[in-house]
């Protein structure tokens with residue numbers, strides 16, 4: 217693993233891992249003597265696992281390496297002692313000597329925590345998590361002991377777990393089910409995401425509960441072919457942005473994507489990843505994407521993405537810089553990841569999004585979600601009647617021109633208490649109060665987004681929906697450019 221670096225004469229390596237014991241097993245290579253140090257056991261010889269010296273003091277342990285040739289000292293949790301001037305000095309003094317004598321210090325730590333005084337001496341490497349073969353071998357060993365048949369699928373499901381986590385997950389599965397169960401192991405893997413505190417699992421929505429948005433639905437269904445295990449040729453989509461009016465079902469459609477693909481749904485809240493410590497937000501973002509990769513197949517849902525950028529102007533440069541850096545990493549990851557992940561981002565506005573975020577090519581598709589058409593409203597009425605036990609007549613879909621799905625749902629709920637007529641009169645649709653915003657969003661979308669709603673089957677609907685605002689804004693001229701008949705010719 218580190219042989220190349222040792223041969224090249226690197227005197228100091230920083231090994232990032234949550235698995236110190238596994239690191240000790242994997243690191244030793246021909247030509248060097250390997251020792252390990254920790255602050256309780258002192259120095260041990262890794263070949264014989266015999267204690268060599270009882271040195272507990274970290275600075276002394278580093279000095280100990282000065283007297284050797286071609287030796288590697290694996291120092292556990294040394295990063296916790298970097299606040300000591302003696303330790304910092306011992307590293308600075310040691311580095312040039314170690315380089316000359318073929319020695320190397322390997323600091324093993326789960327996180328990068330370095331001091332500027334020594335930062336430049338270290339080369340940072342990640343210890344990769346166990347691969348498919350290692351996970352399978354682990355299962356094999358356990359299976360032999362208990363005389364239980366191995367399950368290759370369950371070994372693959374363990375991908376992303378540390379050796380320790382995989383072992384305990386296998387053991388749990390044997391206790392619960394008596395065999396290596398893919399399901400038990402996948403559940404154990406969800407723990408990894410939960411424990412991180414960086415993301416949450418959400419219940420996917422049923423696609424039958426999404427009214428309309430047929431263009432979007434068929435896009436996902438069509439592109440999902442690329443996720444079939446036997447597909448080798450079709451490119452996989454990585455990210456979709458849904459832009460539109462609040463309450464039109466963007467969040468709902470994102471959640472339903474997970475059930476179309478039969479993947480788990482992970483919600484990533486950018487705001488909660490942010491941290492005021494310098495560099496910490498970006499580190500958390502990197503950790504989140506690393507975990508998603510380790511987790512494997514998932515729909516990653518970022519709701520109301522514009523909020524992560526909101527306030528960036530008022531609270532100054534640093535915050536704007538942090539958001540930009542976080543998203544920079546995220547977007548690069550999204551394009552480069554080899555995992556089967558689909559990012560579903562939603563936005564109610566585009567004015568707050570930085571241009572590089574919505575730039576063509578970042579997302580595989582941008583959909584604009586407009587107010588529902590008549591057919592869509594009919595579907596939504598049926599869904600809401602079923603969901604709430606209301607009985608809004610289908611004929612109401614005409615009257616509900618300009619109402620969003622969320623508003624139709626509100627009507628369904630209110631009608632249970634107040635009756636339909638009163639509920640209807642009490643409801644003022646957003647499309648009346650947000651006329652300008654909606655129109656400018658629509659204009660933006662015209663050239664930059666696909667339509668999630670299938671207007672092509674209802675050519676008159678768009679004009680009808682717009683005429684609703686016209687009626688409601690008496691005395692206020694609607695600008696001509698917004699009238700479809702003129703602007704679309």
Ligand SMILES: Nc1ncnc2c1ncn2[C@@H]1O[C@H](COP(=O)(O)OP(=O)(O)O)[C@@H](O)[C@H]1O
Pocket residue numbers: 425426427428429460461462463464465466467468469562588596599620621622623625
């Ligand atoms: N097209 C739709 N089909 C069915 N229900 C809808 C639709 N649009 C909105 N709703 C209802 O309104 C709720 C809020 O919608 P949401 O998905 O949060 O909208 P958005 O994210 O676009 O603001 C949904 O949970 C759902 O109950």
Ligand SMILES: [Mg+2]
Pocket residue numbers: 463466467468519562
């Ligand atoms: Mg929403």
